[in-house]
Amino acid sequence: MPLPRAPGLGFKSEHFDAIRTTRPALGFLEVHAENYMGAGGPPHRQLATLRQDYALSLHGVGLSIGGPDRPDQGHLRRLRDLISRYEPASFSEHLAWSSHGGDYLNDLLPLPYTPETLQIVCDHVDEVQSTLGCRMLLENPSTYLLFAQSTLPETTFLAEVAGRTGCGLLLDVNNVFVSCTNHRTDPVDWLASIPLHHVGEVHLGGHAREDLPSGPLLIDDHGCPVADPVWQLYARVIAQAGPLPTLIEWDNDVPDFPTLLAEAERAARVMAQAAEAV
Amino acid sequence: MDHATFTTAFRAALFGGPPPPGAFANDPDEVERRFAVYRNNVAHSLTRALACRFPVVERLVGGDFFAATARVYLQEDPPASPRLSQWGQGFAAFLERFEPAAALAYLPDVARLEWQRGQAYHAADAGPVSAEALMQAAADPGRHALRLHPSVAMVRSRFAVVSIWEANQPGQRPGGHLRANRAETALVLRDRADQVPVIALTEEEALCADALLRGATLLAATAGTEGSAAMRLLPLLMRVGAITGIAEQG
Structure with missing residues (x-):
């Protein structure tokens, strides 16, 4: 069963009681897979409780799909165990690498977009999907640099991976805005060249801003509300694609639950307005 | 340059080397500053992960000292998997031989307790x-x-x-x-x-x-x-x- 075409929230354990007692109307909750890979304890108890009331989206940050090495077999096994235990409606990962030579670097690092890396990413997505026995969604990254060796636009790269492997896309609209702003390109053009029919989920999050001599450098930090230009881009996507499962990500300086819920309600209003306009 | 060579150069750059070959920005003078975002993300996120696991050690030495300590530790004994709850088993032993913390002889045992x-x-x-x-x-x-x-x-x-x-x-x-x-x-x-x-x-x-x-x-x-x-x-x-x-x- 796919994720409901409704707003969802990134689950934070400090909000567990608020969610359990108020049972807010949310389409789904998303969790980082790596936080549930311990043997037991409160994380598993919380997840088992939440899944009774909500569809789950399992979001990985550690598979290093964009790295040169095959996905770690132990990590894939742990993901498979989590999926069979909690039966999430969706599994997603990033177009990025995070491990190198057996060491985990805990960041979503960028790759040049070339025929070589396209083949690598397709091979890894194939292996992930066949091992996990489900279709995955691949998320577009926030990037801060470009690479001279890149020969493919990011949107072409993503569309090729989706076309060749059958995976879906996780469209992070904030990441589109961050990357396009950083590289002085137009996010509307980026969105116009991504095949929206592959999009199985949308992410919306906040970003920070530094100023460079050439203009702003935006940093994807999930530490504040979604910015207005990102909401505007999101409205364009929804107007075109119709309602989509839409996650609010707020991972740092996590606010109280009502503040987070208000962001989800704003996404619901955008979807409702688009439906009325049709 | 194949992808393995690229990621190896990129990783070296995270810990002090020059930005990896091919890295560019529209304004070439900004490459270093833009690459620093990745450098900071890696160091900061791993430092926070370690501080979550060892909050009393952090409190005993102070945030700045802890961050400086973490930056040495994470290069010497980086996480071996994305399960960050499994990272830090060697932190107590590291603290035992970490000269700048030698005055706090009890620190390694506090780290053992927190682990x-x-x-x-x-x-x-x-x-x-x-x-x-x-x-x-x-x-x-x-x-x-x-x-x-x-x-x-x-x-x-x-x-x-x-x-x-x-x-x-x-x-x-x-x-x-x-x-x-x-x-x-x-x-x-x-x-x-x-x-x-x-x-x-x-x-x-x-x-x-x-x-x-x-x-x-x-x-x-x-x-x-x-x-x-x-x-x-x-x-x-x-x-x-x-x-x-x-x-x-x-």
């Missing part, structure tokens, strides 16, 4: 035995050993680790006098309410708990200790839900 607390939090689940089952086992102590909850561990120290840990919890005001050069033993476990308390054990209780953890019979575990140690330890273990099975021996 065990993290392990206890994520340890496998197991339900407690009934009081009746324990009473029956105690009636024939030479034939019965206890199975303890997977979270149960002991940290022995020649320093006052329990007192130091308690005095440095959130909300505790620093400044109270504390004699650090006094041996303490901590019992760590995850209780019925999913809390992970740190319980100070007397030397006799520690001997008893150590024997129980090694699977000794109740008789052997209490031999050589005065009855009072077992009299306090067993009800305590029962109350927190740490006795999860009875093993019959012989």
Whole structure:
């Protein structure tokens, strides 16, 4: 069963009681897979409780799909165990690498977009999907640099991976805005060249801003509300694609639950307005 | 340059090398500053992960010192998997040979205690035995050993680790006098309410708990200790839900 075409929230354990007692109307909750890979304890108890009331989206940050090495077999096994235990409606990962030579670097690092890396990413997505026995969604990254060796636009790269492997896309609209702003390109053009029919989920999050001599450098930090230009881009996507499962990500300086819920309600209003306009 | 070469150069750059070949920005003067975002993300996120696991160590040395320490540690012993709850087992041993922290001789044992607390939090689940089952086992102590909850561990120290840990919890005001050069033993476990308390054990209780953890019979575990140690330890273990099975021996 796919994720409901409704707003969802990134689950934070400090909000567990608020969610359990108020049972807010949310389409789904998303969790980082790596936080549930311990043997037991409160994380598993919380997840088992939440899944009774909500569809789950399992979001990985550690598979290093964009790295040169095959996905770690132990990590894939742990993901498979989590999926069979909690039966999430969706599994997603990033177009990025995070491990190198057996060491985990805990960041979503960028790759040049070339025929070589396209083949690598397709091979890894194939292996992930066949091992996990489900279709995955691949998320577009926030990037801060470009690479001279890149020969493919990011949107072409993503569309090729989706076309060749059958995976879906996780469209992070904030990441589109961050990357396009950083590289002085137009996010509307980026969105116009991504095949929206592959999009199985949308992410919306906040970003920070530094100023460079050439203009702003935006940093994807999930530490504040979604910015207005990102909401505007999101409205364009929804107007075109119709309602989509839409996650609010707020991972740092996590606010109280009502503040987070208000962001989800704003996404619901955008979807409702688009439906009325049709 | 193939992708493996690229990622190797990129990784080297994260820890001080020049930005990887091919990295560019529309304004070439900005490459270094833009690459620094990745450098900062890696160092900052791993430092925060370590601080989450070792909050009392961070509080004892201060945020700046901790961040500087973490940046050395994460290069020497980086996480081996994305399960960050499993990262930091070597932090105590690292602190032992980390010259700038040498003045705080008790720091490594505080790190050991915090590591065990993290392990206890994520340890496998197991339900407690009934009081009746324990009473029956105690009636024939030479034939019965206890199975303890997977979270149960002991940290022995020649320093006052329990007192130091308690005095440095959130909300505790620093400044109270504390004699650090006094041996303490901590019992760590995850209780019925999913809390992970740190319980100070007397030397006799520690001997008893150590024997129980090694699977000794109740008789052997209490031999050589005065009855009072077992009299306090067993009800305590029962109350927190740490006795999860009875093993019959012989």
